[in-house]
Amino acid sequence: MVVMKFGGTSVADRAAVERLVSIVRAARQVAIQPEAMDWRGPVVVVSALGGATDRLLGVAAEAGAGDIEGAIENLRALRARHLEVAGVITKPADRAEVEAFIGNEFNELERIVGALGVLREVSPRWLDTVAAQGEILSSRIVAAALASHGLGAAWIDARQAIVTDDEFTSAAPLIPETTAALARVVDPVLADRRVPVIGGFVGATREGVTTTLGRGGSDYSAAIIGACLGASEIQIWTDVDGMLTSDPRIVKDVHVVPHLSFAEASELAYFGAKVLHPATIQPAVGQNIPVRILNSRRPEDSTGTLITRDRPPTGHPLTAVAAKKGVTVVDITSTRMLMAHGFLRRIFEAFETHKTSVDVVTTSEVSVSVTIDDSRRLPAIARALAEVAEVTHEEHMAIVCAVGEGLQTDSSFVSELLATVKGVPIRLVSQAGTRRNITLVIREVDLAQTLNRVHERFFTTVHHAANKQ
Numbered sequence: 056m057v058v059m060k061f062g063g064t065s066v067a068d069r070a071a072v073e074r075l076v077s078i079v080r081a082a083r084q085v086a087i088q089p090e091a092m093d094w095r096g097p098v099v100v101v102s103a104l105g106g107a108t109d110r111l112l113g114v115a116a117e118a119g120a121g122d123i124e125g126a127i128e129n130l131r132a133l134r135a136r137h138l139e140v141a142g143v144i145t146k147p148a149d150r151a152e153v154e155a156f157i158g159n160e161f162n163e164l165e166r167i168v169g170a171l172g173v174l175r176e177v178s179p180r181w182l183d184t185v186a187a188q189g190e191i192l193s194s195r196i197v198a199a200a201l202a203s204h205g206l207g208a209a210w211i212d213a214r215q216a217i218v219t220d221d222e223f224t225s226a227a228p229l230i231p232e233t234t235a236a237l238a239r240v241v242d243p244v245l246a247d248r249r250v251p252v253i254g255g256f257v258g259a260t261r262e263g264v265t266t267t268l269g270r271g272g273s274d275y276s277a278a279i280i281g282a283c284l285g286a287s288e289i290q291i292w293t294d295v296d297g298m299l300t301s302d303p304r305i306v307k308d309v310h311v312v313p314h315l316s317f318a319e320a321s322e323l324a325y326f327g328a329k330v331l332h333p334a335t336i337q338p339a340v341g342q343n344i345p346v347r348i349l350n351s352r353r354p355e356d357s358t359g360t361l362i363t364r365d366r367p368p369t370g371h372p373l374t375a376v377a378a379k380k381g382v383t384v385v386d387i388t389s390t391r392m393l394m395a396h397g398f399l400r401r402i403f404e405a406f407e408t409h410k411t412s413v414d415v416v417t418t419s420e421v422s423v424s425v426t427i428d429d430s431r432r433l434p435a436i437a438r439a440l441a442e443v444a445e446v447t448h449e450e451h452m453a454i455v456c457a458v459g460e461g462l463q464t465d466s467s468f469v470s471e472l473l474a475t476v477k478g479v480p481i482r483l484v485s486q487a488g489t490r491r492n493i494t495l496v497i498r499e500v501d502l503a504q505t506l507n508r509v510h511e512r513f514f515t516t517v518h519h520a521a522n523k524q
């Protein structure tokens with residue numbers, strides 16, 4: 056059975072929900088083929104309508120600030136938008152039922168917002184109750200839309216299906232409880248040859264109090280559901296063709312990476328988390344369930360990107376080359392603690408105390424260089440280290456990160472990479488022991504030509520050669 060997760064842009068309006076209906080219909084037709092291994096499913100997981108979660112959080116913030124009128128005005132706009140999208144439900148009786156549901160939920164939200172506005176305080180618990188409505192409403196609309204288009208579909212209330220701890224706004228799923236809950240509410244629907252539709256992002260505590268899994272949590276929901284139900288594949292339907300070989304804003308002829316290992320996806324996460332954060336699909340990949348990223352705007356043309364725990368070798372060293380601008384290099388040179396142990400601890404402690412995360416690290420006997428994205432607390436960090444080190448920094452730097460499982464077996468790659476970027480001043484170089492990536496830190500002004508040269512050398516020629524065969 057396949058889990059199909061549709062992100063916010065894939066349910067943003069009526070046209071998007073209509074596309075979703077045809078994508079699910081096609082999947083259902085595959086499942087009911089006589090030769091299909093498993094006639095169950097798919098299971099559909101949906102995000103809130105694109106932008107709805109932001110708006111709901113905005114409403115909660117307005118209520119917390121005592122602006123009840125502003126909050127209610129925003130709720131009215133959101134209500135109208137949901138009613139508009141519910142127009143995709145073709146059967147009048149079904150549509151009327153969903154319209155009544157939307158009406159009730161928004162009436163309830165208005166009451167909650169009124170109360171929060173008087174208290175002028177929004178606890179994480181209430182924040183979750185408000186934010187969760189996005190997925191509760193979208194899933195209800197999508198279930199009815201599928202049903203009215205002749206696909207036997209059933210709405211599953213995520214609060215009955217995903218059991219979590221009580222860390223409101225970033226709750227963690229309780230796996231044994233969730234497995235049992237899914238067996239109770241989803242299995243009968245599957246056994247009845249219908250399509251269960253569940254809102255992502257949302258769960259509830261053992262006591263039934265609404266929780267959310269954190270921003271972007273619908274991918275996480277899909278992975279949890281897939282892992283608990285033993286899915287054969289998890290599809291993440293979004294508005295791009297998949298993970299790309301490089302940054303399309305800088306490199307012209309990028310193409311979709313057909314297959315990534317989970318470790319490669321994790322290395323790329325720092326650069327390309329917009330598509331999917333690999334940590335969220337860990338529950339699935341941990342159980343060896345493949346995850347596929349697909350484009351809901353072009354379902355016929357896109358084969359997407361497949362992410363699996365391991366992947367077969369491609370014969371090429373690189374899988375993708377990512378880049379990031381706006382990086383600051385910090386050089387920390389020891390003045391007093393030369394050759395003394397504990398120097399690294401002191402350095403990283405200073406970064407930790409000042410909540411600044413470090414990305415690339417290189418060391419020599421007397422100095423350590425790191426890159427940071429956020430340099431606001433650098434003066435404080437320099438002061439904290441003043442006793443033992445001299446701290447200097449350079450802004451407007453960029454990171455180029457070449458990632459590929461193939462690097463492990465290609466001993467000449469680093470020299471080829473350096474030959475390719477000959478003439479570009481390189482500030483730092485780092486190769487991790489796992490040898491899945493080589494990172495270069497260069498000046499921002501050199502980024503475009505460097506990235507294009509690397510892509511041209513390791514991807515364009517490879518791609519063309521493969522196409523000519």
Ligand code: ASP
Nearest residue numbers: 102108256270271272273
């Ligand atoms: N709607 C939630 C958010 O915007 C969850 C998700 O879409 O994944 O964060």
Ligand code: MG
Nearest residue numbers: 062271274330
């Ligand atoms: Mg997302």
